[in-house]
Amino acid sequence: MSREVHNGPTDETQARGTPYSGDPAGGEGAEPQPLGTLPLDSWYRARGARMVPFAGYEMPVQYEGIIAEHLWTRENAGLFDVSHMGQLLVHGRGVDVALEKLMPADFQAAPDMKPKYSLLLDEDGGIIDDLMATRRGDDFYIVVNGATKHGDIVEMERRLPGEVVVDHMKEQALLALQGPRAAEVLETIVPGASDLGFMQAGPFDWRGGKLWISRSGYTGEDGFEISVPAAAAADLADALAAHDLVKPIGLGARDSLRLEAGLPLYGHDLDRRTTPVMAGLNFAINKRRRADGGFAGALRILAELENGPIEKRVGFEVDGRQPVREGALVLDGEGNEVGRITSGGFSPSLQRPIAMGYVATALSGAGTALKLEQRSKLFDVRVAPMPFVPHRYHRKGASA
Amino acid sequence: MSVYFTKEHEWIRVEGDTATVGITDHAQEQLGDIVFAEVPETGKRLSKGEEAAVVESVKAASDVYAPITGEVIEGNSKVADDPAIVNSDPEGEGWFFKLKLENPSELDGLMDESAYRDWVKTL
Incomplete structure (x- = not known):
């Protein structure tokens, strides 16, 4: 038996091009870093x-x-x-206004103790990380991905005003x-x-x-x-x-x-080449912020909201039993490359292969028949609505 | 009957000029839950070292190489239909394919069962 020819992303947050990211050549030539151990x-x-x-x-x-x-x-x-994820406490005068420059959420009106999903954006609207931010009184408690946490801290410290402090709750x-x-x-x-x-x-x-x-x-x-x-x-x-x-x-x-659950994984389904609109995360772009702008990448992101992005994150139902994984190409009926798979694998709940990826917006409608190419083999797929398995969150006021 | 093992974690059971090939218990353990297997078609001629079959778990995809040269007598349709038997019985019902043995000298230098099990413990 060969060694593994490609891994699915075990690594929930590791950046592309490093070992275990699903890229068969990932990490080639990279210096191995000594591994840390976690409290458990x-x-x-x-x-x-x-x-x-x-x-x-x-x-x-x-x-x-x-x-x-x-x-x-x-x-x-x-x-x-x-515990590999980064827990940050961001505080100081004007922290809410300052965070709004980096993320498209409404932090000024954020109620206490209500986590919000948000995105740390670069100046072009690319996603540096996805995160959860919660107001705790005058401070914000932010949980970021493990593989990106050190870079996030550097980025935030560089772009936040001096009176706003980022504490890493190690x-x-x-x-x-x-x-x-x-x-x-x-x-x-x-x-x-x-x-x-x-x-x-x-x-x-x-x-x-x-x-x-x-x-x-x-x-x-x-x-x-x-x-x-x-x-x-x-x-x-x-x-x-x-x-x-x-x-x-x-x-x-x-x-x-x-x-x-159709949830994107940073380093695979999200990265600096993707924007919140491409990734279908429009819910994370607050209404007031859409009207006022003023966040990193707003020009591009607001234009994409208005006109639609050129490509979109979608789900795929894969025919047959063989998993199609990150790195596979999406092809149209004529064999043109129209997208790429960013996550894929076997669904234990559905007992079939499923995948997630980006495809040209014109071909992103549910039910569109496309093909995937993995290791010179073609797979029939259809664009599928996500989540693949319904969410069962405990929403107060909703019937159980 | 003799059973041989390779460093690629394959086993070869030789009966007369028929060689049955599968992956070892250690290999299925390393792969984890197996969800897909593809076996070669009858009549296909495989050279030693050639990709012969595919096995995929939830996490990983691997090729099974032909450990010796020969023509495929049978691929195990049971593992293609129910890949989980590679987990439950890797060295029995979960075999991948049978070859007509052409060159018995290719078996020279492969490990026997006790040598293989001892070697796996060192990994």
Whole structure:
């Protein structure tokens, strides 16, 4: 058997062109960087995790198996360690106005403790990172991707005024508990947490310390993200994993879950060549900001909103059983290259291959028949609406 | 009957001039959940080292090389229909293809089972 000819993106945030990014030639000639360890390193290993390099750390790609972990999360509750992600506290006079120069969200009117999905943009409107930002009083708590966090901090410090400070909360770990049974599990450990609605957050006491809990995640399921001091992370993970409904879940299932949920992964589906409009993230461009502009790349982004982007991120249903992965080409009926696959794999929930990628806007309508080319082999596909598997978020006021 | 193993984590079971080829338990373990397998067609002549079959898990795609030269007698349609049997029984029901052995000397220098299992422990 050959060594792997190409990997799917285990690496949820690693930049293109590095090993494990799905690019067979990725990382060629790159200097290997020494890998860091995360606060739960021995916790994963004690539970039989298979470890891989990811975002500069050794991280668990799977425990019992990706499909079993994936399906468990869709039915019960999966515990993910996402401590590689960057937790930032941005503060100082005028922080809300200052952040609005870099991102298209409305931070001035942002209510307390309501996380918002946003995008750190370069001056051309390209996406430097995607993130969650939450007002905590006068400060903003921002969670960014692991592989991009150091670059994000440099970028923000360079572009924010001197009185606005970016603190990297290196002493905090981040756990995610995801799945339809997550709320009932977390309620037994942190009473009151299940009162949060989707995209609400708040501080909670646990064993004499503080947790910051947000009802959010990246699986398409209901769930929570829990910021905990690194010194208490193993105790919290133990308390959660002790529940019969909870299993530890690796990066492999995290990737297949978010792909089914139609959620883009930075470094694969989003990068500096893509804009929020190309990526179909128009919901992240606030109404007031559309009227007033004043954010990085506004000229291009507002024009794309008005006239449509030249290409768009879409989903694909792939005929047959063989997965088509990142790097495959999208072809029209005449064999012209009209796009590229940025994520793809086998959907454990649907038991079929699915993919995500960019295609010329004229060919982006749901149901459009196209072909993919991977390793000289052609695959029949149709443009499919996303998510592939419906979201089941806990929206307050919505019927269950 | 003799069973040989390669450093590419393939096994070859030789009975008379028929060689059955599959991937080892270690290989399926490394791949994880297998979701796709493609086996060669009957009558195809494979040279040693040539790409013979494809196996894909949720995370990775790999080629299975012909470990020896010969004509394909049969591809295992069961693994194409239900690739998970490569995980559950890699060295039995989960075989990939059978070849008509042309050059038995190609088997020289391959590992026997105990040598292979010992070598895998060192990886």
